[in-house]
Amino acid sequence: MNASQDHPTGPEGQGPHPERPEAAPDAPDGTGDATADGEELASAEDETEHAWDSRRDLYRHSPGIMLGRSARIGGSLVGGDQHGVSGGHVTGDVILGGSKVEYHLGADTEERSGEIPASEVEALARNFVHPPAERDGAVPDDAAPADRGGDPDAAWEPGSPFALALAGLREHRLAILYGAATTGRRAAALMLLRAAGARSYRALDPALPLGRLPGELREGCGHLVADFATGAERPLREHHIRALSERLHATRSHLVLVVGPHPVVHGGVVPVPWQPPAPAALLAGHLRNKDVGGRSVDELLALDEVRSVLAHHRPVADTARFAERIADYARGTVSLAELGAFGHYAAERQVREWFDSADRTLHDKAFLIALATFDEAPYPLTAELSDALFGLLQRIENPGEPARIPVFGTSSAQRVEQALADRYQEPEETEWGPVLQTKVQFRDRLTAITLLREVWTGHPSARPALVAWLRRLADDPRPVVRTRAAATAAVMAEADLPSAMALLIRSWAADRRLRARLAAANALALAHHLGAPHVSRILAEWCTAPDHRLRWTAVRGYALVGDAFPQEALAALTEAVRGMEARGGPARGWSNEREDLAQSAAALLLAGGQEAAAREDWAAAAGLWDTLPSLARGATRDFVLRAMVHACGPTDGAAGMGRPLLLDLFARADPRPGTDGAVLRHALAALWRSVLNDAVCSASGLNTMRQWVRAAEDDRGAETALCELLPLLMVSSEDHRRLAYLLENLRGEGDSAPPPSVALRLRALVSAQREDAGTSAATPSR
Template identity: 40%
Template sequence: MSGQEPPAAGPAGGPTGGAPGAAPGSGGTAPGEAIPDEAARDGSAEESEERDQPQTAWSARRDLVDHSPRTMKVGTHSRFGGGYTEGDQHGVSGGRVTGDVVMGTKTVHHWSFPGLSTAASASGEIPRGTLERLAASFVTAGDTFDDLVDRLRRDRVLVLSGARFTGRRTAALMLLHRLGATPVLALDRDTTPGSLADRFTARDDPPGPGTGTDTGTTPGGGRARGYVLCDLATRRGNALRETHLLGAADRLAEQDAYAVITVGPTAVLEDDVSAADWRPPAAEDVLAAHLRTRSPEETVERLLGLPEVKEFLDHGHQLREVAAFAQLLGRYAAGEVTEQAVADFSLVSLENQVQEWFEEDESVVHLRDKAFLIALAAFDDGPYALTAELSDLLYGLLQQTENRATVPVIPVFGTHIGKRLQLARAERHEAEEHTEWGPVTQTKAAFHDERASLVLLREVWTGHPSARPALVAWLRHLADDGRPLVRTRAASTVAVLARTDLPSAMALVIEPWATSNLFRHRLVAVNSLTLAHHIGTPNIPRILDDWSTAEDRRLRWVAVRAYALIGPERPAQALAALRDATRALYRHFGDPDDFDVEMARELAEAMELLLLSPADTEVLTDLLSRLDDERAVRDLSLGGFVNACRRTEGDDRRYGTPLVLSWYARALAHDDRTAAQGIARLWREALGDPHYTGSALEVLRDWVLIASRSTTAEWALAALLPTLVATPTEHQRLTHLLRTMPGEDGNPPPEVTTRLLSTLPPRFPPR
């Protein structure tokens, strides 16, 4: 639970506790219900339930808003939930990438990337045509390439360090091409550092005629030879040493040859070995260069201006994908493919990358790296340390899936953050993270392409079902975590799985949570269903409609909480469902042993959220039209209204302006008489109802204290108070409040009470 929450108004107006006879924290159990055997990891089921407390709907929704992934983030057009901070509706709102294009049926196109392998497959000569084709579209970033050429000319051998798919192999070939080294021989990647010099031996056949500059010409007029070794394999105990490079340079000098060796950023190099960093050029520059080899300049400019091209470039694709995209654009310009194929290419490339990650054997992508990729999909743009911590938990569960007899082994050290993020095509950055104690700055990790998390989770869930047992066990661990961020991301992950395969997600994850005796589990089920509905999962309202009338009160609890979150987009249906649930609850109102006080509180909190949502006007109108209905409906309306009046902007109870008071002020400013008169009438009804008078006066005292610190709040309250006086009783009640209420900490009444008292009629006229 985040922070201290004010008590909610129950059916009798005051703060409410658990249902009579209920187990501590459980809220009671309907007759005949079976209680699942749920235990916390660090104690028994009974101890876990004693520690488990229901979080108010307001604070739970705040955690959902704060910690949902960026693909499900808040915005100005929220579909459900909301406050009024700075004019924005704060609820769970639309991400741009959660539509059918990402979460629906997987695209079936597959694109190849010819000539863009990251390493030479075996020893052999690189065809001259390949070198010429690469040179025609090769671009560099700044002047660094010229410096690398000079360094290679001087040292004969150059170690080029860069991440996979950044064009490091192409750069190696172009360095040799710039020196005029021909032919260029590709060495087998199985070459070891110790055998490096032995690979540079003169061949019997004379080199062919050169095509480069004169800088590669031998004294006798011949041509210098070139060697390229991609992805030199190094490891601890077999590092690349300076002696290896010196021996190689001697051999190369003997035959007037040059060599470029490419390595990854985590290659094991001796301290004396200085690798040159390869920094790839901008994707837009590479795309333009490739297009110019295929089309005239005016066509290139037209293609670069296409919206689909701009979107492709925004997603941070690898250079091999950029080159393949240029080929597709050339075919599009020639009328061979459709505009839809151009639009689909970015997503298809991402899908192919995700498939590649999980289809590669462990020599390329280790199981621990795959676990990290899944964790990053769940915690995208979250704290890196948290993601890494929980990815190791998943790694242990995956090891057990592969071999239950194996004790999970998790290396404590040795995994470099840079290596992990490069593999994941992700980046780290410093940003603020919401916590119970306010925002704190943390190091976060996020995919370059925000669609990656959705595509990756879909691929794992549907493409690799054998991973489901470990993934489900992992999600259940996350739901038990004490950190709101972790529980929220468990819910958002399950929402994506439900969008992909609703029946399996319901049976394996959501329903067990929804029928748990622990509030935290049920809350994760609520958030899962809410976010699943938000990203377009069908049938969620139907599930909630069924659960709202279920025999199992835990399902009813989940339905009520979820109605509060998705209700603003379908307020009429949500309000009808809440009224039906309240009527069913009040059948036992006269029997304290059967009446569920906790559920009554949940219903009032659900109404509170609906009142403070984008559907506020429609909800207010509905409440006003039913104030004369039976006791159950009236309690639902007044309880929800009093709860809503407690809420302040920014959840700052001392200095934040009450949200309902701000709503009233806006209604006056915009001449919205319906809203202004409706708020005033609900206040009069709450103050005059014996069940709610005490709670309403308590809230009004808080408003007066806030008005003593805020001129804006004082003006709004000064406009509201006269409208609450229509009878002598109402006049007496408010004047007594303002004349007798104490100040904060037992101090005398604040001066604002005198000013507010002057706004009331000095002498109430007779009826």
């Protein structure tokens, strides 16, 4: 974030009067709220940035999806297990740790396994799809075809995870399959047992101690232990594995242990990672065995609504449910809109399971909320701020007990896996340049927004903690944190506008701190992107409000989202200019009001022009920029020229480097006479001439032109655009002299830098243009 600094004519390319630190809040004078005596001046950290920089930071730090971007002790029971004591010897586990000693006493009569019906396994086999082998390059010639579903006895592909696990299961009669809980790993384990020859199946209790597992094995049976917990505190050691294998061979049975994505196994059997096939392949496998009303599977998979749902990573179980929904659509019992909404239904179901689960602690749920707020953001940031939220939630749930945050609790990998999220590395943009960070993102892209909506509307008891947390985030020195606070408030505004306005956005907008007001503007802008109602009405009302803080928020809000309704936004900004002049000038608490108004107009014009250019809709771009001169009547003329100067400053690079955006817009416009692009070019040139011939704005305009010429030194496209622009600016002899003097005396960056070579070439162009104009004037007409 680049705060402007005081300068009599403004930084080059930033306009005639840069933004300054806000003066002391004004006394009651009809232009703002009265403030208490002794209120401090705004500090340096409250200096606001250029409106275009605010817009760029908002888009840089917002989630992508927004912008298109869950020991009992009683009687004789200790820990739930009892073992016998005989002859002074204790049989069973004795766990020693610190000052805690647990004795497991008595005989265990609880049944620790249960039959899985063979019919259930066969039904599962009819829909099962084997994943392909991972390979670099082409498929080997001897590879067997991969089963795509519908044939339970089809061959699996050599080298695939299924083939590797099956080979181990046949050799050791034991296989260890690891992966995320949502990958269909339990179904894969049952298919492994079936492929190994099992015809009866039993599910074993995953809480069984490792030493007890061999005693639970049945003769000639396929055994499954799903969700077996193994980690540093409970590793699978070599003697455990060999004891199991020995017992399995003796009983002619098989066992598949299904563990999490981070197993701790010491020798004996190599764990096999399980990844499901592509979602489309899974879906096809389920659909081939369903009544789809005579429709082909390929036809159904090609539907836009189906492709949209498959574009988001989701659990295998959700894919199976989606197949049922598609079959219902094919039979005419579900509409196409309901089919396309399946992803939202699935995300809502998952979020409600997290919040309703008694197995997830308040600490876990605070992490989920923080992850939803900081989806696609660095993991350490999420973990740090989730602990702050946990403390606030703990005060509501148990105010008499202080929050106890485990310093070294669940590992980051386990926390991320429990949240059905992924970690990845990606450069994070900072004011010093990109920095590689470990980030976290929900696998289902719909989860974050769904979770925030659910916690705000479905759990109102959490609102005081959420509001306090977001207010703290909005005052954080890190831009990404402040932006995510605003983004979260935007989701809440979209879900419940009155509450979000009353509890968060309105109080931010009326705050004396610029950070808080920027958070309000960001929240309104993102809420509009999410479809919240009445955002334009709120901005229009605040833009002429008596409180200058509300006016500032509205003006900055137009810079962020005004390109969505440009005519209305420009009219509101123009009316604000007239209101300022009617009050006799800027508000006492907002000394740079003129510049903020001009910057917002410049930002929304630049954004609208860029969007129109991306669509090659030059008529829309030309119409947008033609609107600006039409406002230049009376008191608004200065506003128009200042807006033009501010529009010339932003570039496509960081720290003012790169090609100026307005010059790029000029370069991309179609120059052929009679085209909309030519109209746009002439509109921009006319505004440039007005700036250069204005007594107040001329100095800032010339500074901007110097920056444009320097930017063209190593940019041939920018130089070509200047060669086409400068002739349009030279209408009078005064225009020729002004530009010639600028190019003759231009120096590179730094006091001793030589003149840029591009300046000399452009000077020659100006001279030639002047000579041609003189020759034309001297030649008599015939």
